[in-house]
Amino acid sequence: MAPRSFSIITGTLLCSFVIVPLLAVWRQADASASLGPAEWAALRFTILQAFLSALLSCFLALPVARALSRTQFPGRRLVIKLMGAPFILPVIVAILGLLAVFGQNGWLNAALRSLEMGSFSIYGLHGVLIAHVFFNLPLATRLILLGWATIPQERFRLAQHLALTPSARFRLIEWPMLRVVLPSAFAVIFVICLSSFAVALTLGGGPKSTTLELAIYQAFRFELDFAKVALLGLIQLGLSLSAAILALRMAHEDQLGIGFDRPIDCEARSVIQKFHDTLAIFLALMFLGIPLLLVLANGLSNLSSLPVAVWMAALRSVLIALGATVLCLLLALCLLSRSGEVLATLGIAVSPLLLGTGLFLIARPFLNPFDISLIVTLCVNALMSLPFAVRILRPEMIKIVSNFSRLSLSLGFSYRSWVRWVVWPRLRRPLGFAAGLTAALSVGDLGVIALFGDADRATLPFKLYQLMGSYRTEQAAGCASLLLILSFSFFWIFDFWGRRNA
């Protein structure tokens, strides 16, 4: 959309915004520093938990996707849509919900106690896995479902025609699709979980379950050991870059898997299959729904009694989210080229904490870095959403240019008219969607703010983390409901704005 010079300038700015902080951290790296046992443990744990999270998510998603692909029931579209919701769900809110089910005072332990079967602790590897599966089971389900949707309907009809046995059907029709889709879904989730921070921060911790991101945070926040931050950060960068490249090579479809639905043939299923399908959908909905409903149930009544500090934090979060959205979309609009898309993906590969540390080091000689913590959060949030925004906007932009540039040329449009009459109205819908995602992700992000946050500069997710840490359960529940409402309203408002009159 923007003239070429614009995108070159933006690209250069973006590169320097990522590379300069990295260099600042790099300068702190100590050549003699080597990996101690704690760092090795963090590296091992990071890979282990990401591997297991991806494996479990894909494995559990398989029956759910299969059930959704061949069952027709009222609300099916809604269920598929809801499977997209965890993407914009604030991590810390979900964790609070999971604690209400699996935590010390949660349902599970209450049940175990009444049966006198001991207790279950959510802290540690299995807690991290539960949270990661909570977030990535829906993603895996949608990716696999997308794979099912790409199989031509005729093949299923042919299978019925030829009376293929279920096993032959699987071998001939479904397995070839799964062989492509499953590894790529696995890779995407693996990459996402590699840079997991908020989950590890709340449910992990301790020498045995610390991820690299968490180790960076600890080295920064508790030890102010920048050489260690640099070392860990570079390991994390190498790890996530190589994994991301691997995932990109395996990727074959739009990984966001947004909004699709098509009528399905209802094939004849045996009673057992029907039972399995219903059970799979039911269990998935329970697993995903109950924690969130508990958050709302515990929290809504506490909304009115929330202290002023929480409302102030909410205001800060809203402003940051709005700022990040504007910045992200402006950057995205300048980067709607192939190279721009590659550049924007940098945002995913670079750890937000590493970026935050770099900016901290750059700012330190000139001013109190904690004073700019909110600005840094805003910028980093914009950067983190940039790859999604570009991937949402670019296909539509390509379509606009290929469909309407000749007509516009023949009508003699100026650049302004082209934007006003063609680009703006056509791009509004994906813009609204991208803005909704960015705002929702940004308002719920607990990342770089954890490095700098304090009582005076807390965002809402950080405030929630503090409340949880000090066991103010009721306030935490109210705070979580507020955050949940904020992030979903942001998404809904922007998305609605984009769809209106479209």
Place this chain on the structure above:
Amino acid sequence: MLNMLNLRLQQGAFNLLASVPNLSPKIYAVMGPSGAGKSTLLAALAGFVPVQSGTLSWQGIDITSWKPADRPMAMLFQDNNLFPHLTAERNIALAVTQHRTLTKSTRQKILTALMRVGLEGFGDYKPGQLSGGQQSRVALARVLLQDKPIVLLDEPFNALGPALKNDMLDLLQILAHERKSLVLMVTHNPEDALRIAHETLLVSDEQVSLPVSTPDLLANPPPALATYLGKRVTVQ
């Protein structure tokens, strides 16, 4: 008069030489095998594809390097002739103004054009609410308002059924005759050519032929065209 003087078009391995002098205000069909370059020829005339060498002139003025919008030509493409997010009225209005508010005289012109193509009262509809034939009519109404002496048609009515298409062709013929327009119409359908174009430019073997009488051409098609048409066309 439109003059193509040794126009050479080149895109990769594709080559086309067009040297057609003195086309007068009439309807010409442009026919030829697939891939011969009919669409490319029109795109070059309209200024979307640069020519390698040669001169294109209109009324003695060299327009070879003019911008598309400055050329004395209006064009209808195979599809995407209308902006789907704008009303019919706004789509037509873009022929004369890019301002948000429409003057009274512009509105009047749009109403007249809509009436001319038989779509009174459809100004507020968006293309998606109109049938294929109605969409073609809106596009044609815009061409009327663009008020250019040359009209280039790249099979815009192809998606229409036979009866609708014939209606459009007849309407086109009437309008072209009234306004003394020069029309170049790409078609692969001999009946369409016979219906409204007395003369045809044949595009084949990397060349654009001089205008030939359409009935004669179809009665005795050269080998390339005969293969393409596949069957003899009976000419009354």
